[in-house]
Amino acid sequence: MPLGRAPVHALSRRLGGLALAAAAAAGAAASAATGLPPEVAHALQRARVPADAVSVVVQEAGSGAPVLQLNAREAVNPASLTKLLTTFAAFDLLGPAWTWRTGVWLDGSVRDGVLDGALVIRASGDPTLTIERVWLLLERVRQLGVREIRGDIVTDRSAFAEPQGTPADFDGEWLRPYNVQPDALLLNYKAVTYRFVPDAARGVARVAAEPALDGLAVDPEVPLADGPCGDWRAALKASLDDPQRARFAGSFAAGCGERAWPVAYADPASYNARLLRALWRAGGGRLGGGVRDGAAPARAPTFEFESPPLAAVVREINKHSNNVMAQQLFLTLAVQPGQPATPAAARDVLMRWAADRFGEPEGVFRLDNGSGLSRETRLTAQSLARLLQIAWSSAVMSELMSSLPASGLDGTLKRSRTAPGRAHLKTGSLRDVAAVAGYVLGASGRRYVLVCVVQHPNAGAARPAIDALVDWVLGDAARRD
Incomplete structure (x- = not known):
């Protein structure tokens, strides 16, 4: 053992003990004071x-x-x-036990699977209208015999006033899902989840968007990289500010396994229309018109779509x-x-x-x-x-x-x-x-x-x-x- 090593260690232990004792004394003093x-x-x-x-x-x-x-x-x-x-x-x-109720009208006659008029949806602020529940709402329409809507899908969002700010107001992170603004017709939190699934045999990660919004193209794959997962989102070099196209110019590490990335959609004003068109057509429906805002009829709705209870x-x-x-x-x-x-x-x-x-x-x-x-x-x-x-x-x-x-x-x-x-x-x-x-x-x-x-x-x-x-x-x- 080199000369002087043992005394140095002993001194270090004594100093460490003194530091701990001092910290304990300071902590005790703080405890007594507060x-x-x-x-x-x-x-x-x-x-x-x-x-x-x-x-x-x-x-x-x-x-x-x-x-x-x-x-x-x-x-x-x-x-x-x-x-x-x-x-x-x-x-x-x-x-x-209170619930939100979304009113739905078949505003026109139905014959041979064709609604000769508009499908009207009056929102009440229901925060639970995820993809699955919107699909169920549209399935109720299909169960009423509607396969084609010759008019428009009309959304009445008048229960809430239009927000005055922007999603970037709080912290500038306008693509973060927590910054999505309220909407009387809030469908799927106005978010898109991008999923990345490694395919080692092909050297890529497959990319999918959920939901598949109408008019949103997504790069179908991204190169697979070796190494640990790390900051996988930054490595993707994503461009998500274009409402028409989601691009990934980087790579995805194989060590990440399957990953999901929820993102607020770049154009929240068009989200409802894109989702309703996509889900209606995915269920085999045809839409002659578009999706637009409007007022619901004064009469009772054809049916009401009820949320889970408030609890x-x-x-x-x-x-x-x-x-x-x-x-x-x-x-x-x-x-x-x-x-x-x-x-x-x-x-x-x-x-x-x-x-x-x-x-x-x-x-x-x-x-x-x-x-x-x-x-x-x-x-x-x-x-x-x-x-x-x-x-x-x-x-x-x-x-x-x-x-x-x-x-x-x-x-x-x-x-x-x-x-x-x-x-x-x-x-x-x-x-x-x-x-x-x-x-x-x-x-x-x-x-x-x-x-x-x-x-x-x-x-x-x-x-x-x-x-x-x-x-x-x-x-x-x-x-x-």
């Missing part, structure tokens, strides 16, 4: 997030006394925790933090006969409901939209905790709690390392925000309301601190009498 559990304070220090950037409320469900509280009255951006407000209000105002939709919204569905629900709350729903009207409905239901004070509560995809919305952790307490004692408690991601099991908490199924928490993430809110089952069997919002440039690095807080609450019930 009241946060030591493991949470340590994790915040490692993330370089000060305690004044964290808002926390922990209460036993059904009790107003806080177990832990920090910066609870500070107005913060709740990110996707806003969906708790939107979905609980929808349950409260509409009921968990199922809310589950999808909260489990997977679906922004587009949340926006559809948000606007639905403001729908009035003969009056298109607007974001301003929906904000008024939700803010009045919040003031009546849990006394949210003006000046602290600022609402931008129903999804939380916003830099302007402000709530307090105390208000979110109060909302969860009111929901706990409400008739829709079971529906709301079961809609939240379950730790380690599903939704946005599927990869959580917290005890499986013991926490039901809505998550929230923005560039400078990391948050959770919901219910945690302690070891003693007590259920707790937990709200934690980190608002700081290093918020993403504070996720371990949030996990440590959840773990502390899981064990806290066992330490309290």
Whole structure:
């Protein structure tokens, strides 16, 4: 052994021990100063997030006394925790069994399989009209004996006002599916999923678009490359801003296996027409006219196409933090006969409901939209905790709690390392925000309301601190009498 090596190692160990001791002392001091559990304070220090950037409320469900509280009255951006407000209000105002109804008219006579007139579809904001469900709607038309429509397919989208902004307004990422704007007739989220399937024998990856929109050509294959998967989307060198053609000038790594890439369609205004034409013709139908907007007849529809119940939709919204569905629900709350729903009207409905239901004070509560995809919305952790307490004692408690991601099991908490199924928490993430809110089952069997919002440039690095807080609450019930 070279001379001096052992002393250097010994010195390193001593210095490392001193550093750990110093960190522990600093963490203990931070814990004592803030009241946060030591493991949470340590994790915040490692993330370089000060305690004044964290808002926390922990209460036993059904009790107003806080177990832990920090910066609870500070107005913060709740990110996707806003969906708790939107979905609980929808349950409260509409009921968990409520459904959207899309009216369909055969506006003309039907003879020998020919509709001598128009097929009219009046939208109501249904967020569940995926490819499969649109196919079923058109199958209902075929079951009525229609094989050819000599007139147009007319879509009445008047339930919602036309959006004033663009999909790029929030973050400039206009091809991201989460930025798709609301539409009374929202078909398949106005998105296209490109699928890439390696064909090693031919040295290519086959490319397919789902759905196959009318008038959209797609490069049928892309060269297959060796090596690890890596950033496979960048390697494709995709050009997806042309509504007529999707191009892939790069390559696809064989190590990726089969992959799917959902993208918001480049021309959302033409999406419904392209999809309806494609699906009608794919089912063997003929269309003499085009697809255009118009008004539905005043008489009762030929049939109504009903959505799944609201409870199922809310589950999808909260489990997977679906922004587009949340926006559809948000606007639905403001729908009035003969009056298109607007974001301003929906904000008024939700803010009045919040003031009546849990006394949210003006000046602290600022609402931008129903999804939380916003830099302007402000709530307090105390208000979110109060909302969860009111929901706990409400008739829709079971529906709301079961809609939240379950730790380690599903939704946005599927990869959580917290005890499986013991926490039901809505998550929230923005560039400078990391948050959770919901219910945690302690070891003693007590259920707790937990709200934690980190608002700081290093918020993403504070996720371990949030996990440590959840773990502390899981064990806290066992330490309290």
